[in-house]
Amino acid sequence: MALTDIRCRPSMPLRRERFLRASVRRQRGAAAVLAAVWIGAAVAALGVIDVGNVYLVRRQLQRAADMAAVAGAQTIGMAGGCATATASARQSAAQNGYKGTDPVSVLCGRWSATGGAAQFDTSGAAPLNAVQVTATQSVRHFFIGPARDVQAVATAKAVDTASFALSTSLATLSGGAINGLLGALLGANVSLDVAAWQALASANVKLGDLATQLGVASMNDLLDSNTTVADLAGAMATVLSRNRAASASVTSALATIQAAANGGPKLALGDSAGAPGLLAIGLADKQAAASATISALDALLVAAELAHGNSALDLGAALDPSAIPGVTLPVGLTAKAAILQPPVIAVGEAGVDSSANYRTSAHAAQVRVYLDLKLQVPPILLLPGVTVDLPLYVEAAQGTADLAATQCAASRAASTSTIVVHTGIANACIGGDAASNMSNPTSPSTCQQPATIASLTVPLLLTSVSANINVGGFSPPSGLPATLQAAEPATLTFNGVAGDADDYQSANTNGLGSATSGLLAQLAARLEQPDTLFVTVGGATANPAVSSAVQPLLTFLVGALTPLLNGLDTLLVPLLQLLGAQVGVSTVHAISQTCSDARLVN
Structure with missing residues (x-):
């Protein structure tokens, strides 16, 4: 039994050999696993290099697209429009490292905020103010996979604006007339010579600087704020002095007006739905008007009338029909009149919106009159009683100026703005909303509601029937307008240089x-x-x-x-x-034209 045990038990050398063989097999397996790990790590590292290269190319491509979009937007307002912008964008892309096989793709359109949502519109809306660039480049991988296309898209806009003032006044600039007008509005004595008024007329204040001086952070805040004539004059004097943009006579004149105004009531700086303000800005993005300028003189005249309160004089008492000898009928009359309206200032972008209305427009009239005659005739014998109600709005020496186009160029002298002027002698309308035209600073007067001008009750056998005589239409609603104006509008073109001979231009009837x-x-x-x-x-x-x-x-x-x-x-x-x-003269004062710097929007 012992001999058998000795024979079956392996010897020491044999066990060692088996152990060594098993150990070798285990080492070979571990080496294979380790090799697989290292190969995977190497592949991953090479993949990271390729991914990093794609990322680097994409960054460089995005930079080229951004620069190209900005370059295109800067020139889209120049002669040539989209063709000029396309050439500028492609040249910029090449200069900024674009290495694509094909030139960058360029789309021209309009960037606007419709209903609060910003969008890039390529449907043909004018004026064009934005450029979208798409840059595509093929990137070859160093180690892994075939080449792939990398794409970058950038959109930039540049809004060109102009500011102007419209006046239908026939008066020339004279010290006595202006002193009297401004003094009457302020309720104080203002005495400046002709040279001071002329200097104020040529002194322009940037709206962005005015906002800063009045302590507001943006153009929207400026338009929502209120100030006094005194504070406005003081703010303009500070801005002009700080920027060294006016002579000492201008700042002295502003100080004189500030002292004469002596506080006073506050006025709205921006238009609202119910009342006019100092500024009518025709821009979806109001902040784009920060670089526009307004005339110090025009601003003060408009502000003084706004601060004066309701410029429409209530003439009802003076024209009360019941006070006329011999008149015994029950007659009532509402009568208001506004006389000698100062210039209306408009700032904004050219062209028309999606409703075909001009984005930037000003409307003025020398005389505005609203009459609402109510007459009650009682029944006489078999004749029925009649109620007459005639709401009538009439304005004289009216004018409307619309900013039709702007074109920027390398110099201000070569840049132009085009303003279309409709000028007339009289404009009238009958309508249920005729009174609303008394506070209309931006568009031609019109009546949008029909009016019942006479009502009577016809007695029959056992009853009576009411009958009305109406003017206007109900579908779509409208009143009855009539305008005596020039047969064709006048087209006025101004250059971008302030203070030269073309700043003031007129049209007549x-x-x-x-x-x-x-x-x-x-x-x-x-x-x-x-x-x-x-x-x-x-x-x-x-x-x-x-x-x-x-x-x-x-x-x-x-x-x-x-x-x-x-x-x-x-x-x-x-x-x-x-x-x-x-006869029927409208004068446009081109205050400034601003070619805005382009900026990326998407």
Whole structure:
């Protein structure tokens, strides 16, 4: 039994050999695992290098796209428009390290905030103010995988603005007249010579500097704030002195006006829905107006009238019909008038919005009158009682100026702004909202609501029926307008240099014949609509075409008189020019044009 045990037990050398063989096998397995780990780490490291290279190329590509978009936006307002912007963007991309096979892709459009959401619109909205650049470059991997395309997109905008003032005043700049006007508005004695007023007229204040001086952080805050004429004059004096942008006579004149104003009521700096303010800024992004400037003189005149309170004088008491001898009928009259309106200042971007309305516009009139005549005629025998209500708005020497276009160039002298001016002699409308035109500083007056001008109650056998005579339309709602104005608007072009000969330009309505012809044509066209003048009985339209009885006669008169009236202009216009006379004059003061620096928006 012992011998058997000795034979079956392996010897020491044999056990050692087996152990060594097992150890070798284990080492070989560990080496394989370790080799796999090292190979995986090496592959990962090489992949990181490739990824890092792609990231670096992407950064360089984004930088090139950003610079290209800014360069394109800076030139999109120049002659050539999108073509110039495209060339500038591609040149900038090449200069900033773009190495793509194809040139960068360039889209021109308009960057705007519609309904609070910013968007890049390429549908053709004007003016173009933004450029979107897409840069694509193929990147070859050093170690892993095939080449891949890397893309970068950048959008930049640059808003070009202009500021101008519209006045329909026929008065020339004279010390006595301006002293009297401003003194009356401020309720104080103002005595400056002509040179001081002329210096104020040429002194321009940047809105951004004015906001800082008045202690507000942005243009939106400025437009939402209120100040006094005294504080406004003091702020402008400080800004002009600090920037060394005006002479000592200007700051002295502003100090004189500040002392004369002596505090006083506060005025709104920005327009609101219900009341005019000092500034009417036609920009979705109000902050873009920070670099625009306004005239110190225009600003003070407008501010003084706003601070004066309601510039419309209540004439109801003076024109009370019941005070007229012999008038015993129950008559009521609401009458308001505004006279000698100062310049209206507008700041903003050119062109029209999605509703085809000009983004930046100013409207002024020398005389505004609102009348609401109410007459109650009691029943007499078999005649029914009649209630007459005639809401009428009339303005004289009216004008509207719209900023149609701006074009920036390498120099201010080559930069231009184009303003379209509609000027006239009189404008009137009948409507339920006629009174709202008394505080309209930005757009032509109009009546958007129909008016019931007469009501009567017709007695029948056992009842009575009410009947109304109406003017205007209900679908869409409108009143009855009529305008005596120049047949064609005037297009005025200004350069970007402030203080030179083209700063003040005027348009007139000396073509009275064609203006009268246009008025008749307006009435004829309006009466073609069946609801211009109509009768309702018991709430139902009884005669929807009362105006059709008058319209053929008016159409005949227009056709017969138009050649005669237009021929009158060939005699009247040269005569007025010979006499140095102008009728229905609108004067535009081009204050400044600002070509904004481009900035990335996306």
